Amino acid sequence: MQNVIHTDRTQGVRPASPADDPWDPIVSLRQFGRHRLTSVEMTISNLCNMRCEHCAVGDTLVMAEPGKLPLEMMLRRLDEIEHLQTISITGGEPTFSGKTVKEYLIPLLKYARSRGIRSQINSNITLDYSRYEEIAPFLDVMHISFNYTNADDFHEVGFAKSGHPVARETAARMYERMLSNASKLSKGGLFVSAESMINFRTHEKMAEIHQLIVQMGCQRHEVHPMYPSAFASDLPVINKEEMRRAILHLLDHRDSSLWMLFGTLPFFHCSEEAEDRNLLARLAAEPNVTVRNDPDGRNRLNVNLFTGDVFVTDFSDVPAFGNIRTDRLDELFERWLAHPLAGSVNCHCPAAACCGPNLLVKDMYYREVDFLARKAIL
Numbered sequence: 576m577q578n579v580i581h582t583d584r585t586q587g588v589r590p591a592s593p594a595d596d597p598w599d600p601i602v603s604l605r606q607f608g609r610h611r612l613t614s615v616e617m618t619i620s621n622l623c624n625m626r627c628e629h630c631a632v633g634d635t636l637v638m639a640e641p642g643k644l645p646l647e648m649m650l651r652r653l654d655e656i657e658h659l660q661t662i663s664i665t666g667g668e669p670t671f672s673g674k675t676v677k678e679y680l681i682p683l684l685k686y687a688r689s690r691g692i693r694s695q696i697n698s699n700i701t702l703d704y705s706r707y708e709e710i711a712p713f714l715d716v717m718h719i720s721f722n723y724t725n726a727d728d729f730h731e732v733g734f735a736k737s738g739h740p741v742a743r744e745t746a747a748r749m750y751e752r753m754l755s756n757a758s759k760l761s762k763g764g765l766f767v768s769a770e771s772m773i774n775f776r777t778h779e780k781m782a783e784i785h786q787l788i789v790q791m792g793c794q795r796h797e798v799h800p801m802y803p804s805a806f807a808s809d810l811p812v813i814n815k816e817e818m819r820r821a822i823l824h825l826l827d828h829r830d831s832s833l834w835m836l837f838g839t840l841p842f843f844h845c846s847e848e849a850e851d852r853n854l855l856a857r858l859a860a861e862p863n864v865t866v867r868n869d870p871d872g873r874n875r876l877n878v879n880l881f882t883g884d885v886f887v888t889d890f891s892d893v894p895a896f897g898n899i900r901t902d903r904l905d906e907l908f909e910r911w912l913a914h915p916l917a918g919s920v921n922c923h924c925p926a927a928a929c930c931g932p933n934l935l936v937k938d939m940y941y942r943e944v945d946f947l948a949r950k951a952i953l
């Protein structure tokens with residue numbers, strides 16, 4: 576049989592599903608009755624062949640990157656985490672350097688398999704297929720960004736910050752390679768999750784983008800509103816009404832056989848606005864649709880493998896609050912939970928399966944709101 580990726584599932588790692596999303600912090604919150612560190616994201620590359628306009632870490636991208644901390648140090652810190660369930664590997668483009676793939680990426684994925692935990696990498700999958708084929712047997716979720724309806728969109732968005740002109744033909748070739756890689760990886764049995772952002776460019780095109788994701792054979796379409804953080808802070812913002820309309824249109828036109836995961840939404844069951852609550856009720860009633868609570872700082876920390884610094888997320892404005900050279904990750908997580916910022920979003924309404932807003936969302940839409948004094952209206 577052609578194009579079958581021989582996955583190494585000997586450790587019995589289950590594929591993610593609408594009923595089983597281990598990245599959602601509500602899972603560990605229910606299990607332990609409090610937030611626990613169950614997920615670690617590692618930044619292993621500052622290199623990328625693209626310069627997307629929305630890139631949250633665009634200001635960290637370089638042409639030649641410094642050395643990384645020894646893999647053994649990272650593995651030891653992972654080993655110490657009592658309740659580790661998932662790892663995510665991000666960049667830059669984590670597969671950009673073949674050396675990084677061999678010396679860090681694959682060993683980290685193998686470590687996850689050996690411990691029975693699930694893994695994700697965030698990739699633009701525009702490089703040669705062989706690069707991804709090499710990784711696929713050890714990987715659970717290939718997470719890609721997909722915000723385009725054609726090669727022209729890709730050209731405009733993907734190289735907006737490149738600093739030099741990139742020929743349309745070059746971008747079109749990369750776009751075609753991305754489509755073909757996603758199809759081949761999906762056909763080969765890899766779980767490919769395509770994420771689209773709702774933003775000023777995409778909010779009226781989400782249904783069209785969704786159809787392309789269906790055609791690529793992806794197993795999941797992930798949808799998040801874009802918040803103009805860090806590098807992308809100059810981009811126009813759409814309002815909540817436009818966002819609600821985009822989601823409703825997408826729900827009306829989606830392929831209901833494909834799992835859709837919504838995340839980082841600015842809508843809550845405690846909202847005084849009935850439209851927000853109605854939208855959440857519609858999302859909850861839709862088959863094959865889930866809404867993920869925000870993992871950043873709830874069950875997950877980010878480790879920068881170049882410096883060892885530990886953050887709430889890879890693009891957060893919150894400074895590092897520890898370093899893996901000197902600190903255990905479980906201890907750093909407790910340190911973060913004691914931080915006033917963590918406290919400001921640490922609400923929980925079990926009946927609504929909600930554990931509070933993302934920090935950027937609170938900052939952007941709910942600066943004056945005390946979430947700890949609110950309750951879901953059901």
Ligand code: SF4
Nearest residue numbers: 845922923924929931
């Ligand atoms: S957990 Fe927090 S954000 Fe969610 S409904 Fe309750 S009070 Fe609102």
